[in-house]
Amino acid sequence: MNYELNITFFKIATLTYLFAMVFYLGYLAFRNQAVGKIASGITYLGFLCHTASIGTRWWESYQIGAGMGHVPITNLFESMSLGAWTIVLIYIIVEWRYKNRTFGAFVMPVAFLAMTYIFVAPDVSKDIEPLVPALKSYWLYIHVLTSFLGYAAFAVSFGVSLMYLIINTVRKDSLYGFWTACLGALVVIVLAIIADWATLPDMQGKHMLEATFRNPSTGVQVLSWAGYAVILFLLYVFGIKLKSALGKFQTSSDMLDEVGYKTIAMGFPLLTVGIITGAVWANKAWGTYWGWDPKETWSLITWLVYAAYLHARLTRGWSGGRAAVLSVFGFFSVIFTYLGVNLLLSGLHSYGSTGGQIDKTAIPFLLIFAAFFAVYVGVCWVLDSSSKKSAGNQAVSEK
């Protein structure tokens, strides 16, 4: 007998999120309240199906017998599904609390992409697998659940902080360079992953981004970097349009700032509990509560960035824009903790990872990517400060 009810629910939920995304985009485009309500309704429906998928998977694991029953958060498929579920949950809470549907168009694609990725990725098993003895611990379940809820809250804060930066910067502002660079990086990575899917039907044993930036052919690599530069240039030039489009919604920057903070105030205690329960689990499993394993360390890095965010808000000159920048970096760190460590570095947590060793070919790529990002922001900064100076001179000469 096949226990696949959970997969059916999973598929329905994925599709529903796609529809929700379309309606939220429609709501953004036409600003029609009815469309927005439909979008929310579809989201609730998708969330119900998703919950049912997780619930039935849990139940089905017990139906298999042979002592296989367990909470479904122990392999990559289950953990991604839970990740998407928590993001939608936190989003629903924020939408309901702030009576604002603008963020839906940003959140639903994330949930949809995560779920389709995990469903079609060939080397990810969707079967219910028996638990290895080390994972049999209730501390582990609390650890995973709280960490994920924390990550989801940070994801929402990330989107909101990015919007804050978009709305609150003009081109003569170094933070403008920062958010266009972030958006550029996101767009480029999504495009590169799509290119991977399109050209490498069998991803097994391949590197991520092999179709573009890490292509064996130098020509393709150069073209990819050039494409990245073009996308950045376009964003720099047309970013103002995006800003004015978003500015048309009644989302005040005060509100964005507040939601950005409140979601971190939700996420920070959750992440703290997540790290601590992880330490309790490690202590029960091998007698060391903290071993500086890469996954642990990255979760600490994330925690430190958000602690810096909280204190930055209390410091004059660091609140507002700079705090929003920290929130964005915090979320990069979240993504790296969840995916990067498994894909690139070794660790105890590498369920579904490609192996124990560090992926050496990724290091030059990551360095170049970081350098590209930094140089771009630097160039914007120089441009902006020189334009500010000349603007200042003008103002002086006009007097």
Add this chain to the structure above:
Amino acid sequence: MAEQKDTGTKTPVDRPQAAKAARGPFKSIWSFFSSLKLTVVLLIILALVSIIGTIVAQDDPMKNMDMLVNIFGQGKAPAVLKLMVALGLTNMYHSWWFVFLLMMLSLNIAICTIERLPRVIHMVMKKQEPLTDATIRNMALRKEMKVKGDMEAVAGNAAAAIKAMGYSPHEYRAEGEIQYFAEKGKFSRLGVYIAHISVLIIFAGALIGSFWGYKGYAQITEGHTIDKIGLTGKPLLLRVGSEMPLPFQVRCDKFQLKLYQGTDMPSAYLSTLTVIDNGNNVLTKTIRVNDPLEYKGIRFFQSSYGISPGEAAMTIRAIAKGPVFSVHDYTLKRGEKTTLEGGNITMTLSDFSPDVVIGPNNQLMGRSDQYRGSAAAILDFSAGGKPIEQAIILSQDPSSQPKNVPFTFSITGYSGPYYTGLQVTHDPGVDIVWLGCTMLVLGILIAFFLFHKRVWVRVVRSEKGQVILTAAGSINKNRSVFEGEFKRFLEKLETRHEKS
């Protein structure tokens, strides 16, 4: 853009008053360490440098060498590795400069707390004060109304309205004035400090652990007893060798490997251990992963298992080549001999290994003590006391056979008593760490989700003889939450006054 939002604190917390007071080197060091800017900078630096240790393998020179050879080539790699070791990058989280950063953060927290906590405690201990004409004007949430009725009745209604909101009001009377006021959650102001102090407590627990704690391992064969362990992590403040005597003995009664029904995937490793103290069996427990044994502060964790190499036996199958076809299995320990059935040949199992690989010069190298189809056995044959020949039998290569013996041999089994591999730790600081963690979570929850809320209602008679009621409220942060509550409070006040 950079103005203070009500989600943060209202008072500017980044500029402690002492900084502006007396100058001098001590004062300037003090104000350096009490600054919030230092906190933000330190937290960011700690986050950034921690990244290094996730890329450079810690305490694993082979892995680092591999990586460096890949990046810099065979020639330069050793020099780069030397540089990395000198900078402490290969044991980063214990390097002097990382510890220095942690000390800076600790000082920052400590001085910050000394600077601010007394003021906060003073504020928490102080009784709430009635508002004066001047102070009431500074309240952000305030509403003034002229009401009918006499002062006593109006004030009584106000007190009732405050009670209805779940506050317990205090009364204050002066000439021509009655005030009722109440507050809630003033102790929540201590939450942040609980969180800060807990970070220091966690550090203290970790230090105690590294000074007096140790880590080790032990392998106990079923039925055997140990009284010492090998050390992998040494305490900083105790002088010990590579072994550590235990203050008691531990016996392994039994080891069990449980599989998921119908698969070969392990579902549990179970070791039954007995602690023997002063010759008495004091404790018996079956441990498994995630469920260790603890006795006198020393904990034993299930970590590995295997067949005890010293007592293992290998089963060799001998098939007679003819004229009479026969099959016989012989299970022998290392060095044991037997006479082969149907002949006068003696076979000695001189040596064996359950898991070998064939090295570059065709020599055999033991890989592990797991039996998985790559075993090797060395057999010596003799007849009438005279050696015939030596042969090496390999699981992977059935063609490796003796030439002068009329049998074909193969390895069909590997057995013996199991040993259980235990990780042993002693960490006297761990409970302090958990105390700190609990406080940290509590402190953060209090800081984020509990607020200090205050309300006042002041009733005065104006010169014209009118009764004027002023309601005011304040919250230490998160004003948007309180605004709703204050509005409901005003509604309650107003409805009561329509009645009166």
